[in-house]
Amino acid sequence: MGVIERYRLRLERKKFLLRAYRKGRELRAVQDRTDRIRPGDILLFSTLRNEKVRLPWFLQYYRDLGVRHFLMVDNNSDDGGAEYLAAQPDVSLWWTDRSYKKSRYGVDWLNRLQRRHGVGHWCLVVDVDEFLVYPFCDSRPLGALCEWLDASAIKSFGAMLLDMYPKGPLDAQPYAEGQDPLEIVCWFDPANYTISQNPTYGNLWIQGGPRARVFFPGNPGRAPALNKIPLVKWDARYVYTSSTHMLLPRGLNRVYDEWGGEKASGCLLHAKFLNTFADKSAEELKRRQHYAGGREYEVYAERLKANPDLWCNWSERYINWRQLEILGLMSKGNWA
């Protein structure tokens, strides 16, 4: 990596920071409780639109892990989710009706909020349908992981997106507010993930799982990326460049070992394929606010007409993090 290339990346980072500043002005604070944030608190950042039904479980799940404050951006929901969030004592809420797509799928908004409130904190950036699982998460709170990362001088923690799905048609089991979605979507693909390395940004690019298997069998290159780096000890210089798939400076993308060893990593259990998925993808297709003109959602809408079963003979039923560790989807690294 030459000096010129490094300088180019620096400029790119500055550009994203500037963009975040500009796009951040689209946000209007609905409920700002950020004065309650204490040093060392773990913060969670998320953008959402019409996800009310998912919110109670989502908040409870991350509160139990040890998240101390939620910083949420509401992209013009009309299902009462915003009111619900504003009433929570540990949520700060911003609202905007501006384009999700033009804020690069919410990244700019959150970059702005993280720079303003997240510096010096461990920041978790997840969607409301993503549930973080990390080594020993059943016996050690998230704070233990963050302290260990601090002591090991590690600044970012990778957690691959693991698509979860039900057995049978997607709409067979309706999801009720407050329910653990993993009671319904408890299956996943254990070992069909392809990985390649991005030479410019140094991150891995992971594709596969049920979406590649069922929705993109003939065109695997278009299957969505599953690599994510959701947990970062934030600094004013940092910026997410593309969803939470990668960051700048690029050293933060090195969440993997290249010399044969394994670094510690987790999984984001992705409870996207609930019965709400069909309506959601029809709506997203109409709004065309998603990646590549919502091309992904076009495929979903097309396939969903046949009401597909994502489940197959070799699907694995989720038990706990140790199972994911044994299957090689995540690793304890040297945390023992």
Add this chain to the structure above:
Amino acid sequence: MNLGLIMLVHTALHRAEQVVRYWARNDCPVVIHVDRRVPKAQYDRLVAALAPLPQVRFCRRHACDWGTWSLVAAMQEAATLMLRDFPEVNHVYAASGSCLPLRPASDLKAYLAKRPMTDFIESVTTADVAWTVGGIDFERFLLHFPFSWRSQRFLFDTWVAIQRRLGLRRRIPPGIMPHLGSQWWCLSRATLSAILQDPRRAEYERYFRRVWIPDESYFQTLVRLHSARIESRSLTLAKFDFQGKPHTFYDDHLQLLRRSDCFMARKIWPRADRLYGHFLLREGGEKGQAEPQPGKIDRLFSKATELRTRGRPGLYMQSRFPRHGFENGITAAPFSVFEGFSELFEDFEIWLGKYLGTRVHGHLFSPKRVEFAGGAAVFNGAISDSAATRDYNPERFLTNLIWATRGERQCFQFGPRDNQAIAWLMARDPNAQISVITGAWAIPLSRSSRDFAEIRREAAAAQKTETDHLEILRRQDTKARVRIWNLAEFVANPMEPLQTILDEIVPARPRRLTEAPRMVDLDGFADFLQKLRNEGMQPTLMGDYPPPEQHAAPAAQAAQKPYLVR
């Protein structure tokens, strides 16, 4: 006769307080050294909380930095106070605020009472330790280290380099031999007071002030001058990871710690409520004179280090993506590749599956679809049979398949019509067993009824592909176990090579081949080769296949050959 503790505290004061109360409750005096960097309010709160306890003292505070003299100074301070104020103390135990007693105090007291003159301190020469971090071994005793390794790294490194360059060497005070070891020791009163009252103490101090990490060498060295009896081990269980930082114990280590029979462990995560609750509040649990058994915990941590540095062979995932050449196992398990066998033998896959008692795949890399065993659309690991998905990343396809089927040997067919991109990975993988009958791909062509010009074109292309493939397999740096026969020699004697391959797959199997696979009818194959030659293509890979006049010989022989070779 009693046990006293000196305790160095710098964070989590409430936990230190709990531990101090525990020792005080068990009639053990404690002298606490609190880092001067701890805010006054916190310090005062601790002093006030512990004021009612007559066996607790606070000593003069030093600002402590890792790896510097300040830690030794703090220990000297605390130890002096301990010896002065508590004359009944016979053993002094050095502990930190994050140390937790694992066995009842009575156990430790009894253990020490039985060994009144013994000093428990890890004390070894630099030649014998493997854990020094930073590449500075004996030099830590020969160079000056005025700068902090943590906060003045550049100055530290530069100053070390300059001293090395100029050949600067310090004089080690005569009469001492530098030793190293854990700073969590337990010394007898006699030894400790001898060290603290040594007439040459000032001279030693001057020397050790500029040694690197003196807290791991000051007492460890001087104890060699004064001790009557050294047990070179620490009574505190403390494990270090590959970066040299201590492992932390959490609630889920409870059973492991309980069974270890160690007296003390560090360091404990301050929020490990279950550990503190269990070990500080329980009644009973005495184990008498049982010796500490840290073996299980040692294994746990050394496994963690191995996972971090070596990883699981054949696994490619989000946090393990080894560079070319650093895989430590390209695939997870041995597998077999058969090239030309399913063309030469009828229903070879079924026969092989029966013989090995396993599933055998067809051409996994076939251009149309992945030919999984039994024609499955999805295989172990939820791997799809889509050729496009496989060809998107053929190497990950194969490594995933081998990973997902660990414990069941994978066998598949390969040939010149298949995606060749995988050949490089297979060739450099010691797990691959590749057996090739060259030229066998021509057998199906010879029986095809298509236009001969087309067949000839296809034959030429296949020959070119296989020649390139063989070149890869024959390279010097090939690690796979490769066996290559040409069609003519294999047909002349098929049983022996087959037996060799199968013996390698299941070495323990006593049974010889009884039922051999049936060879396809090779009548007319020689004519086909001749026809290719006549059309101007030279088939080279089949070996010296006899010209048509004599062709009946090998084919007929093969057909009549008794299947029981020996």
